[in-house]
Amino acid sequence: MQSQNFWLFQILVFLVIFICLPLPHGNIYPFAALIATCIYIAKKHQINYKKIDLLLIIFFGWGLLSAFWSVDLRLTTKIYTKVTLILLGGWLWFSNYSQLDLMVSERIQSLVLIAALLLAVSLLIFDIDLEFKGHLYQVIDQNISPALIHACIACSLAIWMNLDKLPKWLQACILLGLTWILQRASSDAAALGVLLGSLTLVMHKYLQKFLRFMFIYGMPIVWGFMPFVFRMLTPENYHQWSQNLDPSYTHRLFISNSVTNQIFQKFWTGFGFGSSRLQEFGIKAEEITIAVSNNQQILEAPVHPHNFMLQIWLELGAIGVILASLSWIMYWHRQYHKSDSYYIAFWASALSVAVTSISIWQSWWLFLMVTLLPIYCKKTAKDHLYSSERDTQKSACANFRKLFMN
Numbered sequence: 001m002q003s004q005n006f007w008l009f010q011i012l013v014f015l016v017i018f019i020c021l022p023l024p025h026g027n028i029y030p031f032a033a034l035i036a037t038c039i040y041i042a043k044k045h046q047i048n049y050k051k052i053d054l055l056l057i058i059f060f061g062w063g064l065l066s067a068f069w070s071v072d073l074r075l076t077t078k079i080y081t082k083v084t085l086i087l088l089g090g091w092l093w094f095s096n097y098s099q100l101d102l103m104v105s106e107r108i109q110s111l112v113l114i115a116a117l118l119l120a121v122s123l124l125i126f127d128i129d130l131e132f133k134g135h136l137y138q139v140i141d142q143n144i145s146p147a148l149i150h151a152c153i154a155c156s157l158a159i160w161m162n163l164d165k166l167p168k169w170l171q172a173c174i175l176l177g178l179t180w181i182l183q184r185a186s187s188d189a190a191a192l193g194v195l196l197g198s199l200t201l202v203m204h205k206y207l208q209k210f211l212r213f214m215f216i217y218g219m220p221i222v223w224g225f226m227p228f229v230f231r232m233l234t235p236e237n238y239h240q241w242s243q244n245l246d247p248s249y250t251h252r253l254f255i256s257n258s259v260t261n262q263i264f265q266k267f268w269t270g271f272g273f274g275s276s277r278l279q280e281f282g283i284k285a286e287e288i289t290i291a292v293s294n295n296q297q298i299l300e301a302p303v304h305p306h307n308f309m310l311q312i313w314l315e316l317g318a319i320g321v322i323l324a325s326l327s328w329i330m331y332w333h334r335q336y337h338k339s340d341s342y343y344i345a346f347w348a349s350a351l352s353v354a355v356t357s358i359s360i361w362q363s364w365w366l367f368l369m370v371t372l373l374p375i376y377c378k379k380t381a382k383d384h385l386y387s388s389e390r391d392t393q394k395s396a397c398a399n400f401r402k403l404f405m406n
Contacts, residue, residue, distance in 0.1 A: 006104050009037055014107050016371050017115040031367050035089040038096040049095045055327040060084065062323060063273040066316055070272020083361050090370025097374040109375055118284030180347035188246075189357035204341035212359035215344060216332045219351065220325035223309045230260040230310075252306050252356070259305045263313045270317030274306050274361055308351075311360055343376045 015030035041047070067076040097105065166174075175198045180191075203211040235257060242250040258275070271278075305311045312320055336344075350369060358365050 006041075006100075009034075010039065010108050010111055012037060013371065014111040014115050016367060017112055018118060018218050028363065028367070031086075031089065031371070034371075035092055038092045040088075041094065041096055041292055045099075047095055047099055050091065050098065052091060053327060053331060055323060055330055056271045058063060059320065059323040059327055060087075062320055066272045066320070067274075069269065070275045071278055072275070075277065076272045078272045079361055080278070082363060083274075083366065086363060086366045086370060090366075090373070093370060094374040094377070098377060105375075112372070112375060145245055160176075169389050174204070189353050190249075192356065193349040193353040196352045197345040198262060200345040200348040201341050204344060211240075211344070211346055212336060215348070216329055223312075223321060223325060226309050227263045227313050231264070233257065255306055256310060259307075259310045259314050263310070263317075266317060268317045268319055270313070270320060272317045273315055276314050276359075306359075308354040308358070308360035346372070346376050 012030055012034040016034055019030055042049075063080060067073060067080055070076040097108070100108075152222075175194060200211065233253075235254065238250060238253045238257065240261060241253070245253075262271070309321075312324060316324075354360055
């Protein structure tokens, strides 16, 4: 696609990222505008749409079918429709962005980097205000805190696209700084996401075979065995551990215990797409009381399992997990050798947060993922182009040296 007047396209990408800051669901409107712009550009430039993987279509077909045996058909259908529209919009965005020329795509990458840095700085300012003043927290809304933290982890991944242009010591300082900011903001899940992404960058360089195996096969294996592992643990174990764990960690253990017990009630089919948001799937507050520093603390029922692996098990059963795992393995069999360390680190960080904190169908989280994903794919393609150019130059130099020596 030739570089023309794409200023609206670029501004909309920035807004989709940055409007996650004050309003967790406010990015719906700029995302809708972005998709409308994508449709216009696709029509004008005759975009060739990327194919959607057949296994992924079957997976979401199973999700649609599962809605009909859920407890609340209206709720599950509403969630399914929302998720499908976001992903279809993301597919259209992916098809458009992947065919932009390098100049436009690099400008968009720079705007995403600016938005990510603004989010990180804003998070630090909000955290200081929360700790020392507390006024800003009351003025805006208490719901801003978790949304801001997780938007920050999603967008801080975009910083990695530019790390390879910086000195190694500065790369390390940026990643450590991001981890410190996110941990200081009381989100160990977000800090863990950055840390795991950083470790992925290291393993991609020094432990390539191990990382490849764990990334392609390790995640589905863990996914398959997870409910069986929790099945072996009991609430008595969690009560014993609660003295040495942060209350939020203990809370998640009880959530996982409650969800796991229900997984085995409908092991193969699950309870229906999105049904984990129904209150009866959460722990009962009156049943769970733990002692924290000699004080009694009641654990309240959550609105989702805080673990995407258990969530898919609960909603879509073993059939859904098998389809999702096969989609993952087939995709990475084709894509892994084409992917650079930054693209893999992006996935590692996103899954780390999703397995500890995020509902996999959360709208603003999906918006961020589908917006950032093609940017990483574009970077990967660009890096391979540069790599091919460098290999061609090296080959030419080698041939010249041979000719000269002969």
